Amino acid sequence: MGVYEHLMGYAGLRVESFTEETGPDTELPGAGEVAWAIRTSFDEDPFDGVFAAFLERVDTTEVTALIIGYWGASYDEECADPVALLTGAADRFPKLRALFLGDITGEESEISWIEQSDVSPLLAAFPLLERFEVRGGQGLRLSPFRSDVLKVLRFESGGLPAEVVRAVGASDLPNLEQLDLWLGVDEYGGNTTVADLAPVLSGERFPTLRRLGLEDAEIQDEIAAAVAGAPVVARLESLSLAMGMMTDDGAESLLSGQPLTHLKRLDLHHHFLSDAMMERVRAALPGVEVDLSEQETPDDDWRYVAVSE
Known part of the structure; x- marks a missing residue:
């Protein structure tokens, strides 16, 4: 047994993924209507860049549930520190009530x-x-x-x-x-x-x-x-x-x-x-x-x- 699928629902909400593929023209749901999953992929855009784009595109003052997915590994030159990123932006999430750190599947990392x-x-x-x-x-x-x-x-x-x-x-x-x-x-x-x-x-x-x-x-x-x-x-x-x-x-x-x-x-x-x-x-x-x-x-x-x- 392992973990092979990302969360589809969290804290009573449908999960909406925000990734390196979420472009400026991507239509997004209401900020408080979903649980947001922020992740990147191996050898793709650095996680901190994806996180910055999320802060820019989404009204984080309405976000109640947040999921942090794959953020890289220590051998990646641009590996992010998700704890530092989140704590540094804590004032941007006044309504956050649910946080999942590490929605990472076996294909991304055991x-x-x-x-x-x-x-x-x-x-x-x-x-x-x-x-x-x-x-x-x-x-x-x-x-x-x-x-x-x-x-x-x-x-x-x-x-x-x-x-x-x-x-x-x-x-x-x-x-x-x-x-x-x-x-x-x-x-x-x-x-x-x-x-x-x-x-x-x-x-x-x-x-x-x-x-x-x-x-x-x-x-x-x-x-x-x-x-x-x-x-x-x-x-x-x-x-x-x-x-x-x-x-x-x-x-x-x-x-x-x-x-x-x-x-x-x-x-x-x-x-x-x-x-x-x-x-x-x-x-x-x-x-x-x-x-x-x-x-x-x-x-x-x-x-x-x-x-x-």
Whole structure:
């Protein structure tokens, strides 16, 4: 599994792409009617030029949702710094409520090759963000922060640095409703441990959290064991431990832990559960929508997450 398509919709809006091919005569929709995706292509116009053209052509004071796509790589002589560009133009986006950094497909760059940086300045520059989502973990950094309005926080990665996970757990987000962390594998920088997740699992800083995803992990069984007794679970509506290397041991931990019958949805897709364990999970949660699709078969003892490279 990989990421092979750009976002078609975001924050409840249709996505409109603004690229190096968007000419001065291109007819554009109303600035507040769509989620704008700004991107360039490999060996095409530099991203900073495309971004400057966007600022010139679009009434950014009406933009509520923004997506940053491919901006180049470090080996490009004219590679842009999307964080610097956005923070430098923050006053041009007074209504921005949703930001996705890194809508980049596998053809443009594999997810673990996407070169990120410190994204903390974005959260400071756009304090009214209700959604903040990042794809790619290489070089990714985050400092603990506070937001009274953020509702969705999402990190997609083939290897999420433990420092980022700890920063999330140390942040004060009293209105956060959804948190998704693709933890990935150690080979690509995913060095998070269960201990790093403890503040998230306590839920103390996220009193309104209703949807939690701790996904794509090679330590999925260990996470399942920790989740089985985690205080945050009691107030969740949706729990995802999908995309990882979960085996019957992890599922046994879930079934032996606190009740999960209050959940509306439990997502375990892409797993290594036996047929018998899948039936046990379904039988134990008759009123819960349980996703047990993508049953994988290990190659001897080798298992894999859904998204790594």
